[in-house]
Amino acid sequence: MTIFNTSIFATYILLPISPGNLEMILLSLLLLALAIILFLGRKYYILQHNSKRQTDSILNNIQDGVYRCDLDGNLIWVSPSALKILGVDSLEKVEHANVNDFYVDSTQREELLRRLREDGKAENYETLLERMDGRQIFVNCNASYWRDDNGKILGIEGVFRDITEQKRTKEALVESEEKYRSLVEGAAEAIFSVNYDGVFLFMNKIAARRLDGIPENFIGKTMWDLFPKHIADSQIVSIRNVFDSGIGCSSETVTILKGKKHKYITNLQPIKGNSGKISSVLGVAQDITSFVKAQQDLEIERDFVKSLIETASSLIVCLDKYATITMFNKAIEKLTGYSRDEVLGKSWADIFLPEDHCHHKINNFEDWIRKHPIDSLEGQIKTKSGELRTILWSNSTFFHPDSDDFTVIVVGQDITDRKIAEQERIESETRFNESLEYSRDILYRLNLKTNTYDYM
Incomplete structure (x- = not known):
């Protein structure tokens, strides 16, 4: 809507100035000024109203x-x-x-x-x-x-x-980072992360200590800076396979540290960045050098003990808590006529105890062993041919630390011949004593007849 008509005022302005029309011109100018003021005032009001609405909208929504x-x-x-x-x-x-x-x-x-x-x-x-x-x-x-x-x-x-x-959230993140840092630094294994080029991005203190330094000495260096070329070349292949496949892996690796060969079980896992792409590979390396050495020593010792058992002249048997045979040496194979394969995993009582002899200790074998972990006893066994042999047994028990199972190591000596010889000696002495008594009786009677008392 037009508030004033400018053409009217222009007409008055173009009129010649005279005492008659001067008043009209001044009045027109006054009206023009008033119209402008009203126009600007309305515009200012609209702008101010809109500004207030915008301000209120902002304050209501922020x-x-x-x-x-x-x-x-x-x-x-x-x-x-x-x-x-x-x-x-x-x-x-x-x-x-x-x-x-x-x-x-x-x-x-x-x-x-x-x-x-x-x-x-x-x-x-x-x-x-x-x-x-x-x-x-x-x-x-x-x-x-x-x-x-x-x-x-x-x-x-x-x-x-x-x-x-x-x-x-920030406190939880700080706490999580602190727990992660404590876990990583408190771990007994070497933990590290590398990028695709084999540059170390992170290394915990254990890993750095094995390299004879602190993490700051090695972060930013490449695998070739720290290890011999052939070892670094081998390790980077596994790392890049994880980058390319996105799948972690675990393998045994060999590393030279301070001039000595160390064997590790190394687990590699991909780590994704904010973009969702793999940005690094996290590695956890467990030094198994001492374990491998101990295992090798144990195998040597086990082979030595096995050799002793197999070459021993004594009868050696191992039983579990159910009296099931778990070991059977050559000496007892030779004595009984049973091969190792025939008796392993089977009940000792079922195979070797005579049919008319049910030993009370076998009936409750586990309880008896727990009460007598080290003991000796004498008993008979039945061979494959049915012959009875008398054995003097000595047992020693190994209790498993992580369960209620145990293994009884039984060592025996065949005393059958000795028992027979002893029995023959006893019988011979008995016969001798009987003969002696008989002779004394005859002499006594002869003396009575001759009225001679002999105190023989």
Whole structure:
């Protein structure tokens, strides 16, 4: 809508100036000025109204809380988002509230005021507030003085943001990183990470110590800087296979450290970056050199003991807690006529005890062994041919530390011939004594007939 017609005023302006029309021209100019003022005023009102609507829209939709208070801390105005952060459901509930009511620690409010006095503003100030519902939250606040047109300080205005979840997430991340660091540094294995080019990106203290240094000495160096070329060439193949396939692997590797050969079990796993692509390979290397050496020594010792058992003239048998045969040497094979394959895994009582002889110790073998882990006894066994042989047994028991099982090592001596010889000796002595008594009886009777008493 047009407020005034400029052509009319132009007509008056073009008229010759005379006492009669001068008044008309001045009146027209006055009306023109008034029309311009009204036009600009309306435009300013529209702009101001739109600006207020935009400001209100921004304040209603931003996540940050905005507030204004006087110098005593009495709240004058708060934004809807500030009410939400503080757990207030209506503006009326904070009309007479004081910002000090929301501080958990009053000294934090005093620190904010100190910064304002010294710097005129406080930026990125973290503090702990208590909501209306009693829940405590961390906020990040930016505040400054609120002044009038003459620069007089009227109060404080500021913007604050709820950073509780952000802070908790950060604390959880720090805690997680600390646990990870403690785990990595406390591990007994060497842990490291390398990129596709074989450059070390990370190394824990154990790994660095085995290289006779600290992690800072080796991070940024390549595998070829630290190991002989043929070893580095071999290791980089496994690392790049993990990069290319995205699949971890585990293998035995050999490394030269301080001039000595060490054997490792190395586990390699791909590590993905923020882009989802593999950025590095994490390696965990367990030094098994001592274990391999101990295993080799154990095998040598085991072979030596096995050789002794096989060449021993004594009968050697091993039984488990159920009296099942687990070892059977050549000497007892020769005596009984049974081969090792025929008896292993079978019951000792079922094979070797005579049919008419059920030894009471076999009936409850496990209990008897636990009460007599080391003992000796004499008993008969039945050979494959049915012959009975008398054996003097000595047993020693090894109890397994990680279970209730045990192994009984039984060593025996065949005393059958000795028992027969002993029995024959006893029978011979018996016959001799009987003959002697008989002879004495005859002599006694002869003496009676001759009236001669002989005290033989």
